[in-house]
Amino acid sequence: MTLNIGVIGTGAIGREHIRRITCNLSGGRITAVTDVNQEAAKAVVENFGLEAAVFPDDKTLLAEGNVDAVLVTSWGPAHEQSVLAAIEAGKYVFCEKPLATTAEGCRRIVDAEIKHGKRLVQVGFMRRYDSGYMQLKRAIDERFIGEPLMIRCAHRNPEVGEGYTTDMAITDTLIHEIDVLHWLVNDDYKSVQVTYPKKSRNASSHLRDPQVVTLETHGGILITAEIFVNCRYGYDIQCEVIGEEGIVKLPEPSSITFRKEAVQGTSVLMDWKDRFIDAYDREIQDFINAVGSGKEPQGPTSWDGYIAAVTADACVKAQESGGREEIELGEKPALYEERTLSQA
Amino acid sequence: MTLNIGVIGTGAIGREHIRRITCNLSGGRITAVTDVNQEAAKAVVENFGLEAAVFPDDKTLLAEGNVDAVLVTSWGPAHEQSVLAAIEAGKYVFCEKPLATTAEGCRRIVDAEIKHGKRLVQVGFMRRYDSGYMQLKRAIDERFIGEPLMIRCAHRNPEVGEGYTTDMAITDTLIHEIDVLHWLVNDDYKSVQVTYPKKSRNASSHLRDPQVVTLETHGGILITAEIFVNCRYGYDIQCEVIGEEGIVKLPEPSSITFRKEAVQGTSVLMDWKDRFIDAYDREIQDFINAVGSGKEPQGPTSWDGYIAAVTADACVKAQESGGREEIELGEKPALYEERTLSQA
Amino acid sequence: MTLNIGVIGTGAIGREHIRRITCNLSGGRITAVTDVNQEAAKAVVENFGLEAAVFPDDKTLLAEGNVDAVLVTSWGPAHEQSVLAAIEAGKYVFCEKPLATTAEGCRRIVDAEIKHGKRLVQVGFMRRYDSGYMQLKRAIDERFIGEPLMIRCAHRNPEVGEGYTTDMAITDTLIHEIDVLHWLVNDDYKSVQVTYPKKSRNASSHLRDPQVVTLETHGGILITAEIFVNCRYGYDIQCEVIGEEGIVKLPEPSSITFRKEAVQGTSVLMDWKDRFIDAYDREIQDFINAVGSGKEPQGPTSWDGYIAAVTADACVKAQESGGREEIELGEKPALYEERTLSQA
Amino acid sequence: MTLNIGVIGTGAIGREHIRRITCNLSGGRITAVTDVNQEAAKAVVENFGLEAAVFPDDKTLLAEGNVDAVLVTSWGPAHEQSVLAAIEAGKYVFCEKPLATTAEGCRRIVDAEIKHGKRLVQVGFMRRYDSGYMQLKRAIDERFIGEPLMIRCAHRNPEVGEGYTTDMAITDTLIHEIDVLHWLVNDDYKSVQVTYPKKSRNASSHLRDPQVVTLETHGGILITAEIFVNCRYGYDIQCEVIGEEGIVKLPEPSSITFRKEAVQGTSVLMDWKDRFIDAYDREIQDFINAVGSGKEPQGPTSWDGYIAAVTADACVKAQESGGREEIELGEKPALYEERTLSQA
Ligand SMILES: NC(=O)c1ccc[n+]([C@@H]2O[C@H](COP(=O)([O-])OP(=O)(O)OC[C@H]3O[C@@H](n4cnc5c(N)ncnc54)[C@H](O)[C@@H]3O)[C@@H](O)[C@H]2O)c1
Ligand SMILES: NC(=O)c1ccc[n+]([C@@H]2O[C@H](COP(=O)([O-])OP(=O)(O)OC[C@H]3O[C@@H](n4cnc5c(N)ncnc54)[C@H](O)[C@@H]3O)[C@@H](O)[C@H]2O)c1
Ligand SMILES: NC(=O)c1ccc[n+]([C@@H]2O[C@H](COP(=O)([O-])OP(=O)(O)OC[C@H]3O[C@@H](n4cnc5c(N)ncnc54)[C@H](O)[C@@H]3O)[C@@H](O)[C@H]2O)c1
Ligand SMILES: NC(=O)c1ccc[n+]([C@@H]2O[C@H](COP(=O)([O-])OP(=O)(O)OC[C@H]3O[C@@H](n4cnc5c(N)ncnc54)[C@H](O)[C@@H]3O)[C@@H](O)[C@H]2O)c1
Incomplete structure (x- = not known):
């Protein structure tokens, strides 16, 4: 009944997921790990007191490890190969974003999965598991605000290092909005400026x-997304959906209010790691629950990973061109059609 | 058509009212002033460029001044004599709180007014003219929350001087709640602890x-009023009315919100003078409008001034006794029954 | 000392301004009125009990009326002629927006005023007198948020009539944002999409x-303004300024909060007339105070009226073209340079 | 490494805790259950697919079950006996509130635990694990508001059934405030009215x-707690701590904000079960983590259960007497002194 999980990449987020599976969540255990840095992999086993084998690489882990599923938490460029290997081995995969660093890479994974004939992959876009976004989604689905017409959002960080480049505003920062917004309104992106x-x-x-990114969907929804990674005051995620009958807005993170020194207010988070803690827990638990009972993963699919990659490419192109760029996804394969749990 | 107004007491608030009548409001002009400090009175005439006569005292001003109405803005202990003299002279009076410093003094004014046969006096309890309290009153009157059952309020100052004594928490601070709360729920106080x-x-x-003052009304409403005059963080007036079907709460003063340095918030006022500026304007304009067209003043009456004095006495007694003290008003004279404008 | 005021156009807002000058404000009186509908003009005099002469038209009022200043509150297309006539007569003018219906008309007024050599005209853009915008302006001027980089705003009405056309979203609705935003950040518009x-x-x-209007200033500030005149839920004005060090946001109108029937909230205004009541009072009082003491009006100038017209033209062009349109103002005449009161 | 847990009482909350241990949390598994209703116990094993033995009663479960710890989730009157039996057997116990239905019963448990020489018991006062209360506690401990002087709180339910009696406002409703407030300010109750x-x-x-319950602590803190179990509008928990330098207030549950139909607001919960879901998870996980690694439980102790019972008794007495009732705890046994984890 307990899901045996292998971890490929025991860096920061790899360790975080190991910790939550071991100490917070139910139904899974870490039985195998690997990292190009073998010392890192061994240290993890020791520090968490895991009963897990350390493997030299992803292929060996998949071939010899006692694993039902793997987490791919290595560097982005290494994801594609590990995910393809896992599909090849018929194992479930939870892959941290990005699914692959290129749209073509994502497409190769999609094709492999289609060939396999069953969804095996969940991508680590955790915002869909955030209680605020879930409430937004429910309100929209129940047509509480009628048809959604516009979305205004903002993704702000207090500061970034020197190494952060203009295109990373898309590929590292906006990427989470790219995933969560089309899911929120159940629509596809058409163009970006x-x-x-x-x-x-x-x-x-x-x-x-x-930067301000303006996305348009095929349904005509206009999305204005601000990215501001040196805003100084905090890590702040805003999302407001304006519909025909009203507006719904993402809640601020729950925090005590104070009155002190001529100010009435609440704290704003400074560290992005604190913002979606509960969502990380929920995405991994949901993955374990689904695949642990032999169902397809219920979270973001390979196709969602592909959408994110194609859209990010168009955004980066739009950053450079200054003009409107089209977003061309091609037709959605049947494997990724919405379906109820019973069909899965 | 313009109301000629005499001012008795040209101290801080006297000057404020002169300024608003002269620069902000409509329908009134200052034609006479007096102050025990004659230099102060003269300075005011000069500084505001008033066409107003300076009189040696209240009696002379009332006898010889070209005045339809007077403002009594001298020190509290001087109010009673000036108000009685004005009633004697058949002039309308706007008297700053307190109407008189003793319940007996207030009662003498009530009796003089009854003898005169018409309401002439308005007491300067300006909160009834605050847009927030007016909205609360309307909601309660329209039974938006059903029957009111409890009131929770707070009156907080950042700090007070050495001269501020324990009883002043009642007579100088709570006095405004004492007036506004019974008006809000249209009920009379019964006891206090x-x-x-x-x-x-x-x-x-x-x-x-x-200090925490607990008042009970004849209708059974329980009022918990916190007074905290060294709260440090700001001048803060809270009022929440809990009813059978819901709750209504006084708005915070309108202020821009900010996000800065890990805080999301608004400013809290530090100076009480900024809190009810609009209410002062409205109370004086309402006084001018009513008496300028020959109607009785529509604001707090002498009877309200008397209620405040009797209640404050009981509160001070309760401060000392530690027990529950009764609040005995006697029967409300017919002159002060609620009536519609047309009856006035 | 009392300013004698003539009113040209006694329709809805004309009557509102007459009421506030007569009943609410200080220092002015209505001495002359005119309207193409003479019955309307007479009715106003009677209803408000004004001691005012009724004139057949603006020219006669200006020539024969006992007026120091005029309010132009006729239909938009009639404004230019009345304002020019007033300047010709050397009278101060408060002109409701628009100053003129074309940029050329506004420019003619600017030129006439320059020729006259002194600012006589104030345009009725009242938002600059709203306490919320004034707080925003102060925060920006004091560099509380560092340099402003972006503005996000929204102008929403619950609904509009059949007669409301797409271009009116600019000329009737956005026009107030057009005026207030460049004043807020002390910058000029460069282009619009x-x-x-x-x-x-x-x-x-x-x-x-x-509709979403994106304006760029010469200083590089990006303004995203949503106009939504059938938003159903209320009349709602949003404005948020995002700066290098933080964010400031326009307050919501002050309103009691309630908890009832599973909701915690406040009311949203439904009628635009309730939103800026205090600002109307303040703009007219400020006009009276300034010109009553022989100073130039301190509010929005003819040049601001011209800016609004030029910008609105470009916005309408952008509505039609779908592309980016330049906003060309020409050089600011010396008469309209910022100056301190003492220089005026 | 996995904690074997027995459950005594498989009613509503018993099943909830079984569900969270089995599906949500880490480190524990249900190995034994019992209920006076044996069918209920069997059904639970079946429904959750547990590998757990069903026992006829608590004593047999403790004697024969493969358990390291037990959850006591039977009816209140049955708690004492099961907890005493567990201590006798040297097992860790998580006991739902109340620890026992009388102060004497609680005292017997305290004495048994002292005799045993080690803390074994955690009482199910889950609010201490609520993120809002935890933030309040941290702010108070860090002296963010200086010394706490007053607490204002409210516990409101939309409605209760006919069977709910006046004393249940204390024993079923206020009981959670009774536990969490003394912990919050690290002080003991002295009297109640x-x-x-x-x-x-x-x-x-x-x-x-x-009802309004006024508690005073030995340190002089005044607590005003409103209980209103037919408030209609929602399940609402308020807590505000007023200190020498400022105020901190419990956050509202995180919820999307909306603007619709002339209202701007958020939903208020209607069902108490939704309010502290995360806290239930955290308290049980914390219990599992502590006792699973051989440490004493870190949550509310038997002594806290005893404090709650003594205080509730005094409150009920005060309900009847109308006067001030003393709260006499006796000296705190050494076993329950605060200590750091390493000492435990
Ligand atoms: N969902 C989110 O919010 C979120 C947050 C943080 C990171 N991430 C993603 O998680 C991934 C990992 O990020 P991180 O912060 O943990 O980085 P990290 O550098 O801390 O860790 C990456 C680890 O992968 C190992 N590794 C690299 N190539 C490997 C390979 N071929 N096989 C096995 N191990 C290999 C490295 O040695 C390193 O230990 C990134 O793709 C990142 O985008 C997602
Ligand atoms: N409604 C409010 O919120 C509010 C606010 C402030 C003051 N007040 C009340 O207004 C009154 C005046 O307060 P203030 O702050 O202006 O005090 P102040 O000391 O500044 O002014 C009082 C003035 O009255 C003069 N005066 C005293 N006795 C006099 C007399 N017999 N005849 C004529 N003049 C006399 C003094 O010389 C002084 O100039 C007080 O009763 C105070 O409680 C009310
Ligand atoms: N600042 C604001 O928020 C605001 C609000 C409302 C209206 N306005 C502006 O105020 C102006 C008037 O609007 P309104 O709602 O009062 O319109 P209205 O139609 O109610 O009144 C206009 C009046 O002007 C009269 N009139 C027309 N031509 C005239 C002329 N040549 N000479 C004299 N009188 C003439 C009409 O007979 C009518 O009585 C418009 O320009 C409008 O845009 C501004
Ligand atoms: N912490 C909280 O917020 C919270 C919330 C709900 C309930 N509770 C507490 O949890 C306890 C149970 O409440 P519930 O709502 O689950 O009640 P319930 O009636 O649904 O369940 C109680 C169960 O205990 C069984 N039982 C009774 N006596 C027993 C005994 N001697 N041995 C074994 N089983 C026995 C009953 O048959 C029943 O199945 C109560 O003490 C209640 O106060 C606490």
């Missing part, structure tokens, strides 16, 4: 910051 | 601060 | 609703 | 509702 407001003097010389 | 929480180290050695 | 989200089914067949 | 505001017509004829 990027505009640059006045640059903050707190941004490094090579970085355009803030 | 005072409790002292742990004392703040920011209060001076002789002062009990904070 | 209009995008149409999915249309609400509550909008009439010929109307594009909602 | 109960006052009855006007009764809601929505309360059944025999029920006093609302």
Whole structure:
């Protein structure tokens, strides 16, 4: 009944997921790990007191490990190969975003999965498991605000390092909005345009910051997404959906209010790691529950990973061109059609 | 058509009212002033460029001044004599709180007014003219929350001087709640009890601060009023009415919200003078409008001034006794029955 | 000392301004009125009990009336002629928006005023007198949020009539944002683009609703303004300024909060007339105070009226072209340079 | 490494805890169950697919079951006997509130535990595990508001059944505040008084509702707690701590905000079960983590259960007497002194 899980990549988030599976969640146990840095892999086994075998690489782990499923938490460029190997081996995969670093890579995974004939892969877009986004989704689905017409959102970080480049505003930052917004309104992106407001003097010389990304869906919904990674005041995720009959807005993270020194207010988080803690727990638990009972994973699919990659590519192109860029997904394969749990 | 107004007492609030009548409001002009400090009175005429005569005292002003109405804005202990003289002279009076410093003094004014046969006096309890309290009153009157059952309120100042004594928490601070709350729920006070929480180290050695005053009305409504005059963080007036079907709460003063330095919030006022500015304007304009067209003043009456004095006396007694003290008003004279404008 | 005021146009807002000058404000009186509908003009004099002469037209009023200043509150197309006539007569003018219905008309007024050599005209853009916008302005001027980089705003009405056309979203609705935003950040508009989200089914067949207008300033500030005139839920004005060090946001109108029937909330206004009541009072009082003491009006100038007209033209062009349109103002005449009161 | 847990009482909350241990949490498994209703116990094993033995009663379960710890989730009157039996057997116990239905019963458990020489018992006061209360506690401990002086709180339910009696406002409702508040400020209760505001017509004829309970601590903190179990609008838990330097307030449950039909607001919960879901998870996980690694439980102790019982008795006495009742705990046994984890 307990799901045996292998972990490929025991870096920061790999360790976080190991910790939650071991200490917080139910129904799974870590039985195998690997990392190009073998010392890191061994240290993890020791530190968490895991009864897990350490393997030299992903292929060996998949071939010899006692695993029902794997988590791919290595660096982005290594994801594609591990995911393809897992599909090949017929194992369930939870792959941290990005599914692959190119749209073609994602497409190869989609094709492998189609060939396999069953969804095996869940991508680590955890926002879909955030209680705020889930409430938004429910309100929209129940047509509480009628048809959604516009979305206004913002993704703000207090600051980023020198290494953060203009395109990372898309591939590292906006990528979560890219996934969650089309899911929220059940629509597909059609085109994108990027505009640059006045640059903050707190941004490094090579970085355009803030940026405003305007996405349009096939259904006509207009999305205005601000990315501002040197906003100074906090890590702040805003999302407001404007519909025909009303508006719904993502809640702020729950926090005590205070009155002190002529201010009435609440704290704003400074660290992104604190923002979606519960969502990480829920996504992994949901993955374990589904695949542990032999069902397809219920979270973001390979196709969603592919959508994110194609859309991110168009956004980066729009960053450079200044004009409107089309987003072409091709037809959605039948494997990824919405279906109820019983069909899965 | 313009109301000629005399001002008795040209101190801080006297000057404020002169300024608003002269620069902000409509339908009135200052034609006479007096103050025991004659230099102060003269300075006011000069500074505001008033066409107003300076009189040696209230009696002379009433006898010789070209006035339809007077504002009594002298020190509290001087109010009674000036108000009685004005009634004697058949002039309308706007008297700053307190109407008189004793319940007996208030009662003498009530009796003089009854003898005169018409309401001439309005007391300066301006909260009834605050848009927030007016909205609360409307909601309660329209039975939006059903029957009101409880009121929770707080009156907080950042700090007070050494001269502020324990009883002033009632006579100077709570006095505004005393007036506004019975008006809000259209009920009369029955008894009061005072409790002292742990004392703040920011209060001076002789002062009990904070205090909690518990008032009960004849209708059974329980009012818990916190007074905290060294709360440090701001001047803050809270009022929440809990009814059978719901709750209504006084709005915070309108203020921009900010996000900065890990805080999301708004400013809290530090100076009480900023809190009810609009209400002061409205109370004086309403007084001018009513008496300028020959109607009785529509604001707090002498009877309300008397209620405040009797209630404050009971509160001070309760501060000292620690027990429950009764509040005995006697029967409400017919002159002060609620009536529609047309009857006035 | 009292300012004698003539009113040209005694329709809805004309009567409102007459009422506030007569009943609410200080220092002015209505001495002359005119309207193409002479009965309307006479009725106003009677209803408000004014001591005012009724004139057959603006020219006669200006020539024969006992007026120091005029309010132009006729229909938009009639404004230019009356304002020019007033400047010609050397009278101060408070002109409701629009100053003139064309940029050329506004420019003619600017030129006439320059020729006259002194600012005589104030345009009725009242938002600059709203306490919320004033707080925003102060915060920005004091650099509380560092340099402003972006503005997000929304102008929403519950519904509009059949006669409301797509361009009126600019000329009747956005026009107030157009005025207040460049004043807020002390910058000039450079270009504009209009995008149409999915249309609400509550909008009439010929109307594009909602719309998103993206304005860029010469300083690089990016403004995203949503116009949604069939939003159903209320009259709602949003404005948020995102700066290098933080964010400031316009307060919601002050309103009691309630808890009832599983909801915690506040009321949203449904009628635009309730939103800026205090601002109307303040703008007219400020006009009276300034010109009553012989100073130039301190509010929005003819040049601001011209900016609004030029910008609105570009916005309408952008509505039609779908592309980015430039906003060309020409050089600001010296008469309209910022200056301190003492220089005025 | 997995904690073997027996469950005594498989009713509503018993099943909830079984579900969370089995599906949500880490480190524990249900190996034994019992209920006076044996069919209920069997059904639970079947429904959750547990590998657990069904025992005829608590004693047999403790003697023969493969259990390291037990959950006591039977009816309140049955708790004492099961807890004493568990201590006798040297097993860890998580006991739902109340620890026992009388103060004497609680004291017997305390004495048994002292005799055993080690803390074995955790009482199910889950609010200490609520993220909002935890934030409040941290703020108070860090002296963010200086010394706490007052607490204002409210416990409101939309409605209760006919069987709910006046004393249940204490024993079933306020009991959670009784536990969490003394923990929050690290102080002990000294006395209590109960006052009855006007009764809601929505309360059944025999029920006093609302009630206001005023507690005083030895440190002088004044606590005003409103209990209102027919408030209609929602399940609402309020807690505000007023200190020398500022105020902190419990957050509202995180919820999307909406604007619709002239209201801006959020939903208020109607069902108490939704309010502290996360806290239930956390308390059980914390119990499993502590006792699973051989440490004493870290949550509310038997002594806390005893405090709750003594305080509730005094509150009920105060309900009847109308006067102030003393709360006498006797000296705190050494076993229950605060200590760091390493000492435990
Ligand atoms: N969903 C989210 O919010 C979120 C948050 C953080 C990171 N991530 C994603 O998780 C992934 C890992 O991020 P991280 O912060 O843990 O990085 P990290 O650098 O801390 O860890 C990556 C680990 O992968 C190992 N590794 C690299 N190539 C490997 C390979 N071929 N086989 C096995 N191991 C290999 C590295 O040695 C390293 O230990 C990234 O793709 C990142 O985008 C997602
Ligand atoms: N409604 C409110 O919120 C509010 C606010 C402030 C003050 N007040 C009340 O207004 C009154 C005045 O307060 P203030 O702050 O202006 O005090 P103040 O000391 O500034 O002014 C009082 C003035 O009255 C003059 N005066 C005293 N006795 C006089 C007399 N017999 N005849 C004529 N003048 C006399 C004094 O010389 C002084 O100039 C007080 O009763 C106070 O409680 C009410
Ligand atoms: N600042 C604001 O928020 C605001 C609000 C409402 C209206 N307005 C502006 O105020 C102006 C008037 O609007 P309204 O709602 O009062 O319209 P209205 O139709 O109620 O009144 C206009 C009046 O002007 C009269 N009139 C027309 N031409 C005239 C002329 N040549 N000479 C004299 N009188 C003439 C009409 O007979 C009518 O009585 C418009 O320009 C409008 O845009 C501004
Ligand atoms: N912490 C909280 O917020 C919270 C919430 C709900 C209930 N509770 C507490 O949990 C306890 C159970 O409540 P519930 O709602 O589950 O009640 P319930 O009636 O649904 O379940 C109680 C179960 O205990 C069984 N039982 C009774 N006596 C027994 C005995 N001697 N041995 C074994 N089983 C026995 C009953 O047959 C029943 O199945 C109560 O003490 C209640 O106060 C606490």
